Amino acid sequence: MDFWPEFLASSWGKEFVAGGFGGIAGIMAGYPLDSIRVRQQSSPSGSALRILRQVATTEGPLALYRGMTAPLASVTFQNAMVFQIYAILSRAFDSSNSSTDPPSYKGVALGGIGAGAIQSIMLSPIELIKIRLQLQTQSEKGPLSVAKNIIKTESWRGLYRGLTITALRDAPSHGFYFWTYEFMREQLHPGCRKNGQESFNTMLVAGGLAGVASWVCCYPLDVIKTRLQAQTPNSIVKYNGIVDCFQKSVRNDGYSVLFRGLGTAVSRAFVVNGAIFTAYETALRVFFNNGDSNTIEKQEALQADNAI
Template identity: 50%
Template sequence: MGIGREFLTSTGGQEFVAGGIGGMASVIAGHPFDTIRIYMQQPRARTMTSTSMVDVSHRINALGGLSAFYKGMANCSILTKQNAVIFYTYERFSRMLGKDEDEDPLPYSKVAMAGFGTGLIQTSILTPVELVKIRLQLSTSMSQSRIGPLDVARSIFRAEGLPGFYRGLGITILRDAPAFAIYFTSNEYTLDLLHPGRTETSEISLLTTATAGGVAGVTSWITCYPQDVIKSRLQAQGAPGSPIKYTGIIDCFKKSIKEEGCRVMWRGLGNAVIRAFIANAAVFTAREISLRFMPKERKAASP
């Protein structure tokens, strides 16, 4: 009990718990848009003749109504833990770079460094989770729609072994390391614009928190979206109806451009931006509310 209380009263421990709660809010708020995004990013044959947000939404709805938009959400419960890891890791990097909870926020250059390191580390968790999620989201028959995360994980392991869970690791790193640098930097920048002169102990309104979180999500997604399209295509390979087509990142990029033009790298961006704002506003708002209910005597965890 002593260790648990010490952890929960430390800054890192509180960020871990609050980040996990923020992750839950993000999954609930943003998962339907995430399912639409995954469908829109696939080759045209995968989404029939149209890849518009409305037509893809109709197709998903035909697969099982509202529940079809939440395919893979059970697997996303792991993403709540991932968010806990993200905010804990970011806090640890921030401390290493000289952040003090009673002083002004870190300069943007160090925020970007902490975000880059956070994005790099969390890819080891995210890659297999998103692989399973994508396979579930792209289930296209009623029999396939009844399968769960464990069924998909077993099929991946039988077909490809343990390395199969890390299909797309390289492109996930190329997406997330710079994206998280931009994510945390744009969040801090927006907070500074909306709340000039703030310090680490300033209480910021939930509206400001939500707006900054939403802007952070949108900014990071815009900058990393082409990498996300390639990642989704690479990780969809091997799912029912998706034979192996690409040998790697460069091959996927070249074939996608050749077959569908440069615009394919931005297909679904509008939907992704909507989801990014809603989901990340939910993340930061739920995190902030959680922190306000935690013990006030926050102190830094031992390095």
């Protein structure tokens, strides 16, 4: 009975819930664009506008939200854990810094790489189910039904199809992600890394640019990941791993296939990650009930030091 009040009273609890708010805001803001991106990557051709018109005409606008239940149900835990793992690792890689100072940019980048690699373990099955749902022509199956079908036809290992390419994508992309956010918010609002006084506009722009940087640096890997995870036992084209998928994709569609849907992904990334960081930082300020978010920085530093 006393678990939630005690949990929310701790800095870990506040971080967890704030991360959840950030993740939910990101999913709600960018899911339709994500559905269009996945269809662009897995189909032979089609612009974002053409796919949008086709989906809206033949399947209805709500089809763009198909498969959202799977990531939305898990996003609180996933997003919260990523931010907490990042906070811990960024200071672990930069232990020479004072606990009251923000981590160096080197610590930020290394912490992001570590957080991305770890989160790929829990993200890979979720993205597999999401992609299978997004590519359905009709909403005949839910996430649990898709998961059961994967296990039945491809065994338990089938749920982790694409794990290696997910880790290869997420580790460097999260390094760029957190580094870009910390660098850009300091450029837009000098001194804010120390005092935590950045404006909402700074959060939105820095978060949006962080999302764009993380996608641009790893986009070809994401195309390969989508094609591998979209593959089923009944697929016409068979891929025998990352290299085989790369070779067949380039042979059939040219090198441009590796950047198919990039415009949609970048647009979505700016919207989603601006929403994530704004919701996350705002929730922390509300939970700590202090207009001076320097208190938040100190709490996070203490939390990270204790964990180390």
